[in-house]
Amino acid sequence: MNKLTLWGIVFVLAMLLFTYISVSGSEGGLHGDIINQLGVAGAVALVIITVYVVVGYVRQMQEKTADGQLADEQWDGIGEYLNEVPTGWAVMFLGTMIWGMWYWVAGYPVNSYSQIGEYNEDLAVQNAKYEAQYGSITGDRLVEMGESVFLAECKVCHGLTADGIDGKAANLNQRIAAKSVKYTILHGSNNELLGMEMPMPDRNGLFNANSGALITDAEIDAVATYVANGLSGTGAGANIFAGTCASCHGADGAGMDMVAPSLKAFSPKLVTNVLNHGKKAAIGTMPSFATKLNSKQKEAVGAYITSLSK
Amino acid sequence: MFHWLEKNPFFFAVGVFVTIAFAGLVEILPNFAEQSRPVIGTKPYSTLELAGRHVYIKNSCNACHSQLVRPFKSETDRYGHYSLSGEYAYDRPFLWGSKRTGPDLMRVGNYRTTDWHENHMKSPASVVPNSIMPGYAWLFTNVADIDTAYAEQLTVAQFFSVPYNQPVPMKDGSTAVVKMGSSVADANALALAEAKVIVADMRDQDVKDAVASGKIPEIVALIAYLNSLK
Known part of the structure:
Protein backbone atom coordinates (compact mmCIF):
# COMPACT_ATOMS: atom_id res chain seq x y z
CA MET A 1 0.00 0.00 0.00
CA TYR A 57 -5.74 8.44 -12.67
CA VAL A 58 -3.18 10.14 -10.48
CA ARG A 59 -1.28 6.88 -10.25
CA GLN A 60 -1.50 6.49 -14.01
CA MET A 61 0.01 9.97 -14.47
CA GLN A 62 2.78 9.15 -11.98
CA GLU A 63 3.75 5.75 -13.28
CA LYS A 64 2.67 5.16 -16.83
CA THR A 65 4.83 5.99 -19.80
CA ALA A 66 3.73 6.13 -23.39
CA ASP A 67 4.27 2.95 -25.36
CA GLY A 68 3.26 1.41 -28.63
CA GLN A 69 4.38 1.79 -32.23
CA LEU A 70 4.80 5.33 -33.62
CA ALA A 71 3.28 6.21 -36.95
CA ASP A 72 5.68 7.12 -39.73
CA GLU A 73 4.34 10.62 -40.22
CA GLN A 74 5.13 13.41 -37.84
CA TRP A 75 4.30 17.09 -37.79
CA ASP A 76 6.93 19.50 -36.50
CA GLY A 77 8.24 16.75 -34.30
CA ILE A 78 4.83 15.70 -32.96
CA GLY A 79 3.91 12.14 -33.83
CA GLU A 80 1.10 9.74 -32.96
CA TYR A 81 0.88 6.15 -31.83
CA LEU A 82 -0.80 3.49 -33.88
CA ASN A 83 -3.11 2.47 -31.03
CA GLU A 84 -6.42 0.73 -31.60
CA VAL A 85 -9.50 2.92 -31.36
CA PRO A 86 -11.02 2.25 -27.89
CA THR A 87 -14.16 0.14 -28.37
CA GLY A 88 -16.36 2.20 -26.03
CA TRP A 89 -15.39 5.40 -27.76
CA ALA A 90 -15.97 3.92 -31.23
CA VAL A 91 -19.39 2.62 -30.26
CA MET A 92 -20.39 5.99 -28.86
CA PHE A 93 -19.07 7.82 -31.90
CA LEU A 94 -21.01 5.64 -34.33
CA GLY A 95 -24.07 5.66 -32.11
CA THR A 96 -24.06 9.44 -31.98
CA MET A 97 -23.82 9.60 -35.76
CA ILE A 98 -26.74 7.26 -36.23
CA TRP A 99 -28.81 9.00 -33.60
CA GLY A 100 -27.94 12.35 -35.19
CA MET A 101 -29.25 11.23 -38.57
CA TRP A 102 -32.48 9.95 -37.03
CA TYR A 103 -32.88 13.12 -35.00
CA TRP A 104 -32.49 15.45 -37.97
CA VAL A 105 -34.66 13.44 -40.31
CA ALA A 106 -37.43 12.18 -38.03
CA GLY A 107 -36.76 12.84 -34.35
CA TYR A 108 -36.98 16.60 -34.26
CA PRO A 109 -39.44 17.35 -37.09
CA VAL A 110 -41.94 14.71 -36.01
CA ASN A 111 -41.68 14.87 -32.24
CA SER A 112 -40.70 18.47 -31.51
CA TYR A 113 -42.57 19.88 -28.55
CA SER A 114 -45.08 22.64 -29.02
CA GLN A 115 -46.94 24.30 -26.20
CA ILE A 116 -49.94 24.94 -28.42
CA GLY A 117 -49.81 21.33 -29.60
CA GLU A 118 -50.00 20.18 -25.99
CA TYR A 119 -52.87 22.58 -25.40
CA ASN A 120 -54.75 21.24 -28.41
CA GLU A 121 -54.26 17.66 -27.28
CA ASP A 122 -55.41 18.53 -23.79
CA LEU A 123 -58.43 20.33 -25.21
CA ALA A 124 -59.42 17.33 -27.33
CA VAL A 125 -59.15 15.01 -24.33
CA GLN A 126 -61.14 17.36 -22.09
CA ASN A 127 -63.83 17.91 -24.70
CA ALA A 128 -64.21 14.18 -25.28
CA LYS A 129 -64.50 13.63 -21.53
CA TYR A 130 -67.03 16.43 -21.24
CA GLU A 131 -69.08 15.05 -24.10
CA ALA A 132 -69.07 11.57 -22.58
CA GLN A 133 -69.97 12.76 -19.11
CA TYR A 134 -72.36 15.63 -19.78
CA GLY A 135 -73.26 15.49 -23.47
CA SER A 136 -76.64 13.88 -22.95
CA ILE A 137 -77.79 14.98 -19.51
CA THR A 138 -81.34 16.27 -19.18
CA GLY A 139 -83.86 17.31 -16.55
CA ASP A 140 -82.68 18.10 -13.04
CA ARG A 141 -79.04 17.41 -13.82
CA LEU A 142 -79.20 19.91 -16.67
CA VAL A 143 -80.67 22.50 -14.29
CA GLU A 144 -77.88 21.78 -11.79
CA MET A 145 -75.29 22.21 -14.49
CA GLY A 146 -77.00 25.44 -15.54
CA GLU A 147 -76.79 26.70 -11.98
CA SER A 148 -73.07 26.02 -11.78
CA VAL A 149 -72.44 27.72 -15.13
CA PHE A 150 -74.63 30.61 -13.97
CA LEU A 151 -72.56 30.93 -10.79
CA ALA A 152 -69.36 30.97 -12.82
CA GLU A 153 -70.29 33.29 -15.67
CA CYS A 154 -73.56 35.14 -14.99
CA LYS A 155 -73.52 35.97 -11.29
CA VAL A 156 -71.14 38.94 -11.64
CA CYS A 157 -73.97 40.90 -13.24
CA HIS A 158 -77.20 39.05 -12.38
CA GLY A 159 -76.21 38.22 -8.81
CA LEU A 160 -75.95 35.00 -6.87
CA THR A 161 -79.73 34.61 -6.73
CA ALA A 162 -80.29 35.96 -10.25
CA ASP A 163 -82.10 38.97 -8.78
CA GLY A 164 -80.10 41.44 -10.88
CA ILE A 165 -78.41 43.05 -7.83
CA ASP A 166 -80.77 45.99 -7.22
CA GLY A 167 -81.50 46.67 -10.85
CA LYS A 168 -77.89 46.47 -12.08
CA ALA A 169 -78.98 43.67 -14.43
CA ALA A 170 -82.22 41.92 -15.31
CA ASN A 171 -83.97 40.09 -12.48
CA LEU A 172 -84.28 36.60 -13.90
CA ASN A 173 -86.71 35.38 -11.27
CA GLN A 174 -89.45 36.95 -13.32
CA ARG A 175 -89.87 36.84 -17.08
CA ILE A 176 -89.90 40.57 -17.61
CA ALA A 177 -90.12 43.71 -15.47
CA ALA A 178 -92.58 46.56 -16.16
CA LYS A 179 -89.63 48.89 -16.81
CA SER A 180 -88.35 46.60 -19.55
CA VAL A 181 -91.77 46.19 -21.17
CA LYS A 182 -92.14 49.93 -21.26
CA TYR A 183 -88.68 50.47 -22.68
CA THR A 184 -89.26 47.87 -25.38
CA ILE A 185 -92.57 49.42 -26.42
CA LEU A 186 -91.01 52.88 -26.52
CA HIS A 187 -87.87 51.90 -28.41
CA GLY A 188 -88.77 48.72 -30.22
CA SER A 189 -86.54 45.69 -30.00
CA ASN A 190 -84.03 44.12 -32.28
CA ASN A 191 -82.13 41.76 -30.04
CA GLU A 192 -82.47 38.62 -32.14
CA LEU A 193 -84.33 36.89 -29.34
CA LEU A 194 -85.61 34.37 -31.86
CA GLY A 195 -82.11 33.71 -33.14
CA MET A 196 -82.68 35.84 -36.24
CA GLU A 197 -83.57 39.37 -37.25
CA MET A 198 -87.20 39.92 -36.29
CA PRO A 199 -87.45 43.49 -35.08
CA MET A 200 -90.36 44.66 -32.99
CA PRO A 201 -91.52 48.16 -33.95
CA ASP A 202 -91.37 51.02 -31.46
CA ARG A 203 -94.50 52.83 -30.26
CA ASN A 204 -94.97 54.50 -33.63
CA GLY A 205 -95.66 51.11 -35.14
CA LEU A 206 -97.84 49.71 -32.36
CA PHE A 207 -101.49 50.07 -33.16
CA ASN A 208 -104.21 49.41 -30.61
CA ALA A 209 -107.02 47.65 -32.47
CA ASN A 210 -109.48 48.38 -29.68
CA SER A 211 -109.10 52.14 -29.78
CA GLY A 212 -108.20 52.33 -33.44
CA ALA A 213 -105.16 54.52 -32.74
CA LEU A 214 -101.46 54.27 -31.85
CA ILE A 215 -100.77 53.11 -28.31
CA THR A 216 -100.79 55.97 -25.77
CA ASP A 217 -98.61 56.67 -22.73
CA ALA A 218 -101.30 55.58 -20.30
CA GLU A 219 -101.89 52.40 -22.27
CA ILE A 220 -98.19 51.64 -22.28
CA ASP A 221 -98.08 51.89 -18.49
CA ALA A 222 -101.14 49.71 -18.12
CA VAL A 223 -99.97 46.98 -20.47
CA ALA A 224 -96.46 47.05 -18.95
CA THR A 225 -97.90 46.33 -15.52
CA TYR A 226 -100.14 43.62 -16.96
CA VAL A 227 -97.25 41.87 -18.74
CA ALA A 228 -94.92 42.21 -15.77
CA ASN A 229 -97.54 40.59 -13.55
CA GLY A 230 -97.42 37.49 -15.69
CA LEU A 231 -100.41 38.37 -17.90
CA SER A 232 -102.81 37.58 -15.14
CA GLY A 233 -106.02 39.37 -14.35
CA THR A 234 -108.41 41.31 -16.51
CA GLY A 235 -108.96 45.01 -16.96
CA ALA A 236 -107.39 47.74 -19.04
CA GLY A 237 -104.01 46.02 -19.40
CA ALA A 238 -105.53 42.80 -20.66
CA ASN A 239 -107.62 44.66 -23.24
CA ILE A 240 -104.67 46.66 -24.53
CA PHE A 241 -102.64 43.48 -24.73
CA ALA A 242 -105.36 41.76 -26.73
CA GLY A 243 -105.68 44.76 -29.04
CA THR A 244 -101.98 45.54 -29.54
CA CYS A 245 -99.62 42.77 -28.56
CA ALA A 246 -101.59 39.56 -29.04
CA SER A 247 -101.31 39.62 -32.82
CA CYS A 248 -97.63 38.71 -32.54
CA HIS A 249 -97.14 37.46 -28.98
CA GLY A 250 -100.32 35.36 -29.01
CA ALA A 251 -103.54 35.87 -27.06
CA ASP A 252 -102.04 34.14 -24.04
CA GLY A 253 -98.64 35.84 -24.44
CA ALA A 254 -96.90 32.54 -25.06
CA GLY A 255 -95.31 33.83 -28.26
CA MET A 256 -95.29 32.35 -31.74
CA ASP A 257 -92.57 30.46 -33.51
CA MET A 258 -90.52 32.71 -35.84
CA VAL A 259 -92.69 35.72 -34.93
CA ALA A 260 -92.32 36.77 -31.33
CA PRO A 261 -90.94 35.37 -28.07
CA SER A 262 -93.05 34.28 -25.13
CA LEU A 263 -93.82 36.95 -22.55
CA LYS A 264 -95.00 34.40 -20.02
CA ALA A 265 -91.97 32.28 -19.42
CA PHE A 266 -88.34 31.86 -20.32
CA SER A 267 -87.42 28.95 -22.51
CA PRO A 268 -83.96 27.42 -23.01
CA LYS A 269 -84.17 28.52 -26.63
CA LEU A 270 -84.85 32.15 -25.74
CA VAL A 271 -82.00 32.19 -23.21
CA THR A 272 -79.64 30.56 -25.71
CA ASN A 273 -80.45 33.26 -28.25
CA VAL A 274 -79.77 36.00 -25.73
CA LEU A 275 -76.48 34.32 -24.78
CA ASN A 276 -75.52 34.08 -28.44
CA HIS A 277 -76.37 37.61 -29.47
CA GLY A 278 -76.08 39.65 -26.30
CA LYS A 279 -78.70 42.23 -25.54
CA LYS A 280 -79.04 45.98 -25.23
CA ALA A 281 -82.18 47.18 -23.53
CA ALA A 282 -83.67 49.10 -20.62
CA ILE A 283 -80.99 48.33 -18.06
CA GLY A 284 -77.82 48.24 -20.08
CA THR A 285 -75.80 46.05 -22.37
CA MET A 286 -75.28 42.35 -21.94
CA PRO A 287 -72.27 40.97 -23.82
CA SER A 288 -72.53 37.96 -26.09
CA PHE A 289 -71.47 34.60 -24.66
CA ALA A 290 -71.52 32.90 -28.05
CA THR A 291 -67.97 31.60 -27.87
CA LYS A 292 -67.50 31.57 -24.12
CA LEU A 293 -70.04 28.82 -23.46
CA ASN A 294 -70.57 25.68 -25.49
CA SER A 295 -74.01 24.70 -26.73
CA LYS A 296 -74.69 22.29 -23.87
CA GLN A 297 -73.78 24.95 -21.32
CA LYS A 298 -76.11 27.45 -22.99
CA GLU A 299 -78.90 24.90 -22.95
CA ALA A 300 -78.18 24.26 -19.28
CA VAL A 301 -78.25 27.95 -18.38
CA GLY A 302 -81.52 28.17 -20.29
CA ALA A 303 -82.95 25.29 -18.29
CA TYR A 304 -81.79 26.86 -15.02
CA ILE A 305 -83.24 30.28 -15.79
CA THR A 306 -86.49 28.74 -17.00
CA SER A 307 -86.68 26.83 -13.72
CA LEU A 308 -86.17 30.03 -11.68
CA SER A 309 -89.32 31.82 -12.81
CA LYS A 310 -91.59 28.79 -12.65
CA MET B 1 -5.40 36.74 -43.52
CA PHE B 2 -5.98 33.36 -41.88
CA HIS B 3 -2.31 33.12 -41.03
CA TRP B 4 -2.52 36.48 -39.41
CA LEU B 5 -5.60 35.40 -37.43
CA GLU B 6 -3.83 32.29 -36.23
CA LYS B 7 -1.01 34.39 -34.90
CA ASN B 8 -3.34 36.86 -33.13
CA PRO B 9 -5.64 34.83 -30.89
CA PHE B 10 -7.46 37.91 -29.57
CA PHE B 11 -8.57 39.02 -33.01
CA PHE B 12 -9.30 35.42 -33.91
CA ALA B 13 -11.68 35.31 -30.91
CA VAL B 14 -13.27 38.57 -32.01
CA GLY B 15 -13.74 37.17 -35.50
CA VAL B 16 -15.32 33.99 -34.13
CA PHE B 17 -17.66 36.02 -31.96
CA VAL B 18 -18.73 38.27 -34.84
CA THR B 19 -19.33 35.32 -37.13
CA ILE B 20 -21.40 33.37 -34.60
CA ALA B 21 -23.31 36.46 -33.46
CA PHE B 22 -24.20 37.31 -37.04
CA ALA B 23 -25.35 33.77 -37.74
CA GLY B 24 -27.43 33.85 -34.57
CA LEU B 25 -29.10 37.13 -35.46
CA VAL B 26 -29.92 35.86 -38.93
CA GLU B 27 -31.63 32.87 -37.34
CA ILE B 28 -33.42 34.69 -34.53
CA LEU B 29 -34.43 38.12 -35.81
CA PRO B 30 -36.73 37.13 -38.68
CA ASN B 31 -38.65 34.90 -36.26
CA PHE B 32 -39.00 37.72 -33.76
CA ALA B 33 -40.15 40.10 -36.47
CA GLU B 34 -42.74 37.61 -37.68
CA GLN B 35 -44.05 36.92 -34.16
CA SER B 36 -44.37 40.55 -33.17
CA ARG B 37 -46.26 41.59 -36.27
CA PRO B 38 -49.81 42.52 -35.27
CA VAL B 39 -52.30 39.69 -35.77
CA ILE B 40 -55.33 40.37 -37.91
CA GLY B 41 -57.95 42.06 -35.78
CA THR B 42 -55.47 43.96 -33.60
CA LYS B 43 -55.96 47.71 -33.88
CA PRO B 44 -53.90 50.60 -32.56
CA TYR B 45 -55.40 52.35 -29.53
CA SER B 46 -57.57 55.39 -30.14
CA THR B 47 -56.83 58.60 -28.27
CA LEU B 48 -59.37 57.94 -25.52
CA GLU B 49 -58.35 54.29 -25.18
CA LEU B 50 -54.73 55.32 -24.85
CA ALA B 51 -55.66 57.87 -22.18
CA GLY B 52 -57.50 55.02 -20.43
CA ARG B 53 -54.41 52.86 -20.69
CA HIS B 54 -52.46 55.60 -18.94
CA VAL B 55 -55.11 55.64 -16.20
CA TYR B 56 -54.76 51.85 -15.95
CA ILE B 57 -51.00 52.14 -15.55
CA LYS B 58 -51.22 55.15 -13.23
CA ASN B 59 -53.47 53.27 -10.83
CA SER B 60 -51.25 50.17 -11.05
CA CYS B 61 -54.06 47.93 -12.24
CA ASN B 62 -51.34 45.71 -13.66
CA ALA B 63 -50.07 45.00 -10.14
CA CYS B 64 -53.11 42.78 -9.55
CA HIS B 65 -54.42 42.04 -13.03
CA SER B 66 -52.45 40.26 -15.72
CA GLN B 67 -53.05 40.58 -19.45
CA LEU B 68 -51.82 37.23 -20.65
CA VAL B 69 -54.02 34.20 -21.21
CA ARG B 70 -51.89 31.09 -21.13
CA PRO B 71 -52.70 28.08 -23.33
CA PHE B 72 -54.38 25.92 -20.67
CA LYS B 73 -57.97 24.78 -20.89
CA SER B 74 -58.78 26.18 -17.47
CA GLU B 75 -57.64 29.61 -18.66
CA THR B 76 -59.17 29.60 -22.12
CA ASP B 77 -62.49 28.47 -20.61
CA ARG B 78 -62.46 31.44 -18.32
CA TYR B 79 -60.84 34.19 -20.36
CA GLY B 80 -61.11 33.18 -24.03
CA HIS B 81 -58.47 32.40 -26.64
CA TYR B 82 -54.88 32.20 -25.41
CA SER B 83 -52.80 35.28 -26.09
CA LEU B 84 -50.66 35.62 -29.22
CA SER B 85 -47.52 37.74 -29.30
CA GLY B 86 -48.82 39.79 -32.22
CA GLU B 87 -51.74 40.96 -30.10
CA TYR B 88 -49.32 43.09 -28.07
CA ALA B 89 -47.92 44.80 -31.16
CA TYR B 90 -49.32 48.19 -30.15
CA ASP B 91 -48.78 47.81 -26.39
CA ARG B 92 -45.99 50.07 -25.23
CA PRO B 93 -45.20 48.73 -22.72
CA PHE B 94 -47.10 45.44 -22.66
CA LEU B 95 -48.98 44.83 -19.40
CA TRP B 96 -48.59 41.08 -19.01
CA GLY B 97 -48.23 41.33 -15.25
CA SER B 98 -46.73 38.59 -13.16
CA LYS B 99 -49.30 38.03 -10.44
CA ARG B 100 -53.02 37.53 -10.52
CA THR B 101 -54.55 38.93 -7.39
CA GLY B 102 -57.54 39.71 -9.60
CA PRO B 103 -58.57 37.98 -12.81
CA ASP B 104 -56.83 38.35 -16.15
CA LEU B 105 -58.08 41.28 -18.23
CA MET B 106 -56.63 40.39 -21.64
CA ARG B 107 -60.12 39.96 -23.16
CA VAL B 108 -62.33 41.63 -20.60
CA GLY B 109 -64.01 43.66 -23.37
CA ASN B 110 -65.64 40.46 -24.58
CA TYR B 111 -67.60 39.71 -21.44
CA ARG B 112 -68.05 42.92 -19.44
CA THR B 113 -69.82 46.08 -20.50
CA THR B 114 -69.69 49.80 -19.79
CA ASP B 115 -72.49 49.77 -17.22
CA TRP B 116 -70.92 46.86 -15.35
CA HIS B 117 -67.54 48.59 -15.21
CA GLU B 118 -69.21 51.72 -13.91
CA ASN B 119 -70.86 49.85 -11.02
CA HIS B 120 -67.75 47.83 -10.38
CA MET B 121 -65.21 50.65 -10.34
CA LYS B 122 -67.38 52.62 -7.94
CA SER B 123 -67.83 49.78 -5.52
CA PRO B 124 -66.51 46.35 -6.55
CA ALA B 125 -68.28 44.54 -3.71
CA SER B 126 -71.66 45.78 -4.95
CA VAL B 127 -71.45 43.44 -7.94
CA VAL B 128 -68.91 40.89 -6.74
CA PRO B 129 -69.62 40.00 -3.11
CA ASN B 130 -66.41 39.39 -1.12
CA SER B 131 -64.32 41.15 -3.75
CA ILE B 132 -61.10 42.46 -2.23
CA MET B 133 -60.64 45.06 -4.95
CA PRO B 134 -60.88 48.62 -3.63
CA GLY B 135 -63.25 51.19 -5.11
CA TYR B 136 -61.78 53.80 -7.44
CA ALA B 137 -64.04 56.76 -6.69
CA TRP B 138 -61.54 59.40 -7.80
CA LEU B 139 -61.66 58.14 -11.37
CA PHE B 140 -65.14 59.65 -11.56
CA THR B 141 -63.86 63.15 -10.81
CA ASN B 142 -60.25 63.24 -12.11
CA VAL B 143 -60.00 64.49 -15.67
CA ALA B 144 -58.21 62.27 -18.16
CA ASP B 145 -55.04 63.53 -19.79
CA ILE B 146 -55.88 63.51 -23.49
CA ASP B 147 -52.89 65.66 -24.49
CA THR B 148 -50.40 63.07 -23.25
CA ALA B 149 -52.29 60.31 -25.01
CA TYR B 150 -52.15 62.32 -28.23
CA ALA B 151 -48.42 62.90 -27.74
CA GLU B 152 -47.92 59.16 -27.43
CA GLN B 153 -49.99 58.56 -30.56
CA LEU B 154 -47.86 61.02 -32.52
CA THR B 155 -44.66 59.46 -31.23
CA VAL B 156 -45.55 55.86 -31.99
CA ALA B 157 -46.99 56.80 -35.38
CA GLN B 158 -43.75 58.51 -36.32
CA PHE B 159 -41.14 56.21 -34.78
CA PHE B 160 -42.82 52.81 -34.86
CA SER B 161 -45.05 53.33 -37.90
CA VAL B 162 -48.20 52.50 -35.94
CA PRO B 163 -50.92 52.68 -38.60
CA TYR B 164 -53.13 55.56 -37.51
CA ASN B 165 -55.51 56.95 -40.14
CA GLN B 166 -54.83 53.86 -42.24
CA PRO B 167 -57.01 50.81 -42.88
CA VAL B 168 -56.20 47.92 -40.54
CA PRO B 169 -57.44 44.41 -41.42
CA MET B 170 -60.08 42.95 -39.10
CA LYS B 171 -61.04 39.34 -38.42
CA ASP B 172 -64.21 39.43 -40.50
CA GLY B 173 -62.32 40.55 -43.60
CA SER B 174 -63.31 44.19 -43.31
CA THR B 175 -60.93 46.99 -42.46
CA ALA B 176 -61.06 49.49 -39.63
CA VAL B 177 -59.47 52.91 -39.44
CA VAL B 178 -58.30 54.26 -36.10
CA LYS B 179 -58.22 58.02 -36.31
CA MET B 180 -55.54 60.24 -34.89
CA GLY B 181 -56.12 63.99 -34.65
CA SER B 182 -54.12 66.38 -36.78
CA SER B 183 -53.70 68.81 -33.89
CA VAL B 184 -54.11 68.80 -30.11
CA ALA B 185 -57.52 70.43 -30.43
CA ASP B 186 -58.56 67.92 -33.06
CA ALA B 187 -57.39 65.01 -30.87
CA ASN B 188 -59.38 66.36 -27.94
CA ALA B 189 -62.46 66.65 -30.15
CA LEU B 190 -62.04 63.05 -31.34
CA ALA B 191 -61.62 61.80 -27.77
CA LEU B 192 -64.71 63.71 -26.70
CA ALA B 193 -66.74 62.15 -29.50
CA GLU B 194 -65.58 58.69 -28.32
CA ALA B 195 -66.36 59.60 -24.72
CA LYS B 196 -69.91 60.57 -25.64
CA VAL B 197 -70.57 57.09 -26.99
CA ILE B 198 -69.29 55.51 -23.76
CA VAL B 199 -71.15 57.91 -21.51
CA ALA B 200 -74.46 57.18 -23.25
CA ASP B 201 -74.34 53.77 -21.53
CA MET B 202 -73.36 55.18 -18.13
CA ARG B 203 -75.59 56.34 -15.30
CA ASP B 204 -73.52 58.68 -13.14
CA GLN B 205 -75.02 62.11 -13.76
CA ASP B 206 -71.84 63.97 -12.75
CA VAL B 207 -69.84 62.06 -15.34
CA LYS B 208 -72.48 62.72 -17.98
CA ASP B 209 -72.47 66.43 -17.12
CA ALA B 210 -68.69 66.58 -17.23
CA VAL B 211 -68.57 65.03 -20.70
CA ALA B 212 -71.39 67.30 -21.88
CA SER B 213 -69.28 70.27 -20.78
CA GLY B 214 -66.26 68.97 -22.68
CA LYS B 215 -64.28 67.33 -19.84
CA ILE B 216 -63.56 63.62 -19.87
CA PRO B 217 -63.37 61.97 -16.45
CA GLU B 218 -60.75 59.23 -16.13
CA ILE B 219 -63.40 56.54 -15.66
CA VAL B 220 -64.68 57.14 -19.21
CA ALA B 221 -61.20 56.75 -20.66
CA LEU B 222 -60.57 53.66 -18.55
CA ILE B 223 -63.84 52.05 -19.66
CA ALA B 224 -63.01 52.84 -23.29
CA TYR B 225 -59.69 51.06 -22.77
CA LEU B 226 -61.21 48.06 -21.00
CA ASN B 227 -63.87 47.72 -23.70
CA SER B 228 -61.12 47.69 -26.32
CA LEU B 229 -59.45 44.65 -24.71
CA LYS B 230 -60.78 41.83 -26.86
Missing part, protein backbone atom coordinates in the same frame (compact mmCIF):
# COMPACT_ATOMS: atom_id res chain seq x y z
CA ASN A 2 1.56 3.29 -1.03
CA LYS A 3 1.08 6.82 0.23
CA LEU A 4 -1.50 7.76 -2.36
CA THR A 5 -3.87 4.91 -1.48
CA LEU A 6 -3.45 5.76 2.17
CA TRP A 7 -4.45 9.38 1.56
CA GLY A 8 -7.41 8.19 -0.46
CA ILE A 9 -8.63 5.98 2.39
CA VAL A 10 -8.14 8.78 4.92
CA PHE A 11 -10.09 11.17 2.71
CA VAL A 12 -12.94 8.68 2.23
CA LEU A 13 -13.17 8.09 5.98
CA ALA A 14 -13.16 11.83 6.66
CA MET A 15 -15.94 12.44 4.16
CA LEU A 16 -18.00 9.56 5.59
CA LEU A 17 -17.54 11.02 9.04
CA PHE A 18 -18.74 14.45 7.90
CA THR A 19 -21.71 12.83 6.21
CA TYR A 20 -22.57 10.90 9.35
CA ILE A 21 -22.31 14.00 11.53
CA SER A 22 -24.35 16.25 9.24
CA VAL A 23 -27.10 13.66 8.67
CA SER A 24 -27.48 12.58 12.27
CA GLY A 25 -27.59 16.26 13.22
CA SER A 26 -30.45 16.96 10.81
CA GLU A 27 -34.13 16.55 11.61
CA GLY A 28 -35.24 12.95 11.21
CA GLY A 29 -31.67 11.67 11.02
CA LEU A 30 -31.03 8.33 9.41
CA HIS A 31 -33.90 6.46 10.97
CA GLY A 32 -37.30 6.06 9.46
CA ASP A 33 -36.74 8.43 6.55
CA ILE A 34 -36.21 6.62 3.27
CA ILE A 35 -35.18 9.81 1.47
CA ASN A 36 -32.38 10.50 3.96
CA GLN A 37 -31.26 6.89 3.77
CA LEU A 38 -31.15 6.96 -0.02
CA GLY A 39 -29.33 10.28 0.07
CA VAL A 40 -26.70 8.98 2.43
CA ALA A 41 -26.25 5.80 0.39
CA GLY A 42 -25.73 7.96 -2.69
CA ALA A 43 -23.22 10.19 -0.88
CA VAL A 44 -21.22 7.17 0.35
CA ALA A 45 -21.15 5.64 -3.14
CA LEU A 46 -20.15 8.98 -4.64
CA VAL A 47 -17.24 9.52 -2.25
CA ILE A 48 -15.86 6.01 -2.68
CA ILE A 49 -16.15 5.97 -6.47
CA THR A 50 -14.69 9.47 -6.85
CA VAL A 51 -11.68 8.74 -4.69
CA TYR A 52 -11.11 5.37 -6.39
CA VAL A 53 -11.17 6.90 -9.87
CA VAL A 54 -9.05 9.93 -8.95
CA VAL A 55 -6.46 7.77 -7.22
CA GLY A 56 -6.39 5.54 -10.28
